[in-house]
Amino acid sequence: xxxxxxxxxxxxxxxxxxxxxxxxxxxxxxxxxxxxxxxxxxxxxxxxxxxxxxxxxxxxxxxxxxxxxxxxxxxxxxxxxxxxxxxxxxxxxxxxxxxxxxxxxxxxxxxxxxxxxxxxxxxxxxxxxxxxxxxxxxxxxxxxxxxxxxxxxxxxxxxxxxxxxxxxxxxxxxxxxxxxxxxxxxxxxxxxxxxxxxxxxxxxxxxxxxxxxxxxxxxxxxxxxxxxxxxxxxxxxxxxxxxxxxxxxxxxxxxxxxxxxxxxxxxxxxxxxxxxxxxxxxxxxxxxxxxxxxxxxxxxxxxxxxxxxxxxxxxxxxxxxxxxxxxxxxxxxxxxxxxxxxxxxxxxxxxxxxxxxxxxxxxxxxxxxxxxxxxxxxxxxxxxxxxxxxxxxxxxxxxxxxxxxx
Numbered sequence: 001x002x003x004x005x006x007x008x009x010x011x012x013x014x015x016x017x018x019x020x021x022x023x024x025x026x027x028x029x030x031x032x033x034x035x036x037x038x039x040x041x042x043x044x045x046x047x048x049x050x051x052x053x054x055x056x057x058x059x060x061x062x063x064x065x066x067x068x069x070x071x072x073x074x075x076x077x078x079x080x081x082x083x084x085x086x087x088x089x090x091x092x093x094x095x096x097x098x099x100x101x102x103x104x105x106x107x108x109x110x111x112x113x114x115x116x117x118x119x120x121x122x123x124x125x126x127x128x129x130x131x132x133x134x135x136x137x138x139x140x141x142x143x144x145x146x147x148x149x150x151x152x153x154x155x156x157x158x159x160x161x162x163x164x165x166x167x168x169x170x171x172x173x174x175x176x177x178x179x180x181x182x183x184x185x186x187x188x189x190x191x192x193x194x195x196x197x198x199x200x201x202x203x204x205x206x207x208x209x210x211x212x213x214x215x216x217x218x219x220x221x222x223x224x225x226x227x228x229x230x231x232x233x234x235x236x237x238x239x240x241x242x243x244x245x246x247x248x249x250x251x252x253x254x255x256x257x258x259x260x261x262x263x264x265x266x267x268x269x270x271x272x273x274x275x276x277x278x279x280x281x282x283x284x285x286x287x288x289x290x291x292x293x294x295x296x297x298x299x300x301x302x303x304x305x306x307x308x309x310x311x312x313x314x315x316x317x318x319x320x321x322x323x324x325x326x327x328x329x330x331x332x333x334x335x336x337x338x339x340x341x342x343x344x345x346x347x348x349x350x351x352x353x354x355x356x357x358x359x360x361x362x363x364x365x366x367x368x369x370x371x372x373x374x375x376x377x378x379x380x381x382x383x384x385x386x387x388x389x390x391x392x393x394x395x396x397x398x399x400x401x402x403x404x405x406x
Contacts, residue, residue, distance in 0.1 A: 027122040030067055034129050037065025038072065038091070040118045042133075045100075048277075050142045051230075055083060055103045057113065063091040069120050072097075076116040080139065081107050085116075105141045107229070108238065108284045112136045142280040143235075143242040146374060151240075151367050153248055154214065154310035154337045178202040212308035212335075213269035214248050216241045217301055218259040219315035220288045226316060226346040231371060233316040233341045234288040239374060240314055240339060245279045255279070258304075259286035260297045268304065295322040298329065307333040316341040318350035320358055327362070338366040345370035 038061065045056040063069050069091040076085040083103035091097045114136035120129045178191050181201035189203040218237050226233045241257055248255035249271060256269035257279050265282035267275075292300075294315055302325075305311065311334060318340075326336045338359055342352045352368050359366040 023124060024126065027124050027126040030122040031127040031129055033065040033067045034063075034069055034120055034122075035131075038063050038069055038118070038120060038129065038131070040072075040074070040131070040133070042113070042116070044113060044137060044139065048140065048142065049105050050280075051105050051108050051144045053105050055080060055105050055139070055141075057085070057101050059085070059087075059099055059101065061089060061091050061097045061118070063093060063095050063097075066093050068093045068095070070123055071120060073119040074116065075119060076114070078111070078113045078116070078136075080105075080111045080113065080141075108141045108143045108235075110285055111139050111141065113139055140281055140284050142284045143238045145246045146239065146243045147246075149240070149243045149247065149374060151244065151339060153244065153251065153253065154312060154335055154365070155212070177205045179205045212310055213306060214244075214253055214255040215269065215301060215305055215309060215311045216244055216255065216257045217297060217311055217313045218257070218286065219294045219297065219313070219317060220259045220261040220286060220290045221293055221317075222289050222291070224315070224317045225288045226343060226348045227371070231346075233343075233346050236341055236369065236371070236374065237288075237314045237316070238283050238286065240369065242280060242283050243374070244312060245283075246276065249276050257282055258297070258301050259283070260292045260300070261287045261290040263287070264290075266304075269309075293322070294319075295325050298322060298325040302329055302332065302334065305329075305332075305334050310335040310337065312337050312339065314339045314341070316343060316346070316348075318343055318352060318355050320355060323358065323362065326359075326364060336364055338364060340366060340368050342368050342370040345372075 040059065040061045042060075043058050045058060046053075049055050059074065061069075061072050071088050071090055073088045074085060078085065080103060083101070085101045087099070087101075089097050089099070115132065115134045117130060117132045119131075121127060178194050179202065181190065181195075181203050185203045191202050191204050194202040218241055220234075220237075224233075229235065241259075245255050245257060252271060254269035254271050255275075257265070257267050259265045259282070263285070265286040267278050267282045270278070294313070294317055298311075298313070301311065311329065313336060315338070329336050340352050340355055343350045344352070356366045356368055
């Protein structure tokens with residue numbers, strides 16, 4: 001066009017040349033302003049979630065420039081199942097745009113939020129602005145916990161009737177005596193009748209729990225699994241393990257878990273809220289992709305178990321080749337209880353009742369769990385979500401909880 005205006009001087013060519021040149025100048029100035037002033041942030045609202053919970057993030061786009069961003073596209077590379085954050089918004093000059101993205105967590109596991117990118121352009125689409133945010137955040141979706149599990153917890157070999165000779169450094173169900181108060185002792189340990197009688201502070205002294213440790217062993221051999229997703233034996237086993245572990249911790253029992261997938265997840269027995277999150281993390285990461293048979297996993301875990309401990313073995317097999325391993329555990333003073341996932345109810349073959357009869361004849365406790373018997377993760381509209389508000393004094397009050405919405 002520039003050459004045409006020289007070779008063929010005409011007012012039309014000059015007008016077009018000036019107009020297009022001005023268009024490029026305006027576009028360049030516009031995109032430079034956006035490049036300096038448009039930024040974005042994202043924040044995960046809750047640091048932990050379980051299957052059935054609502055994952056929630058808050059996105060913010062800030063435009064500090066003197067020109068508006070007519071469109072800003074968010075391109076997200078998160079790998080959370082069913083979580084889509086591809087959106088387009090406009091942001092006024094010196095304005096802020098906030099919104100939230102939601103998704104119901106359908107599958108446990110370890111996922112990434114990010115990396116992500118924002119894109120924008122001038123009004124004529126001549127120049128494109130791309131700003132990348134390479135940082136990604138890890139999010140662990142934990143398995144759900146059901147409080148009503150029709151399976152009692154096993155006791156250790158002593159059944160709690162014999163007290164341990166060693167003193168415990170944390171609260172247990174066995175209070176043996178009292179001792180002088182130390183500066184780091186929790187106030188809830190104070191024994192007020194003795195303190196009032198002696199005119200000094202005394203605290204309860206606890207014995208170690210004589211009921212023994214509980215080990216929850218998941219059979220994660222790939223060949224024996226049936227079904228997919230929440231309807232499969234793998235998710236039923238994980239749900240049982242999480243619920244039993246929560247029940248044990250609620251009763252202040254030391255509990256550990258072991259799952260021998262391709263990447264073994266082993267958490268030694270312990271107590272407390274912190275230990276609960278360790279167990280849930282391990283159960284979120286375990287997968288039924290292992291090659292180790294149940295006989296091999298029992299032999300391996302037996303090396304970690306102390307005398308007087310109890311093992312809860314969750315399996316979907318109908319084979320009896322591993323029964324001698326249970327005898328070996330009994331000879332070492334280790335108690336075993338079995339939870340068998342009923343293969344016919346999951347679409348497989350065989351009779352779980354035959355395995356249960358064989359176990360009962362040898363003196364082992366055995367429970368058969370059928371598909372759907374322990375329930376599944378609540379759906380979003382049934383489970384609900386948390387909502388909070390900040391009071392005038394700076395406090396935080398829960399105005400809505402999942403329990404209130406059921």
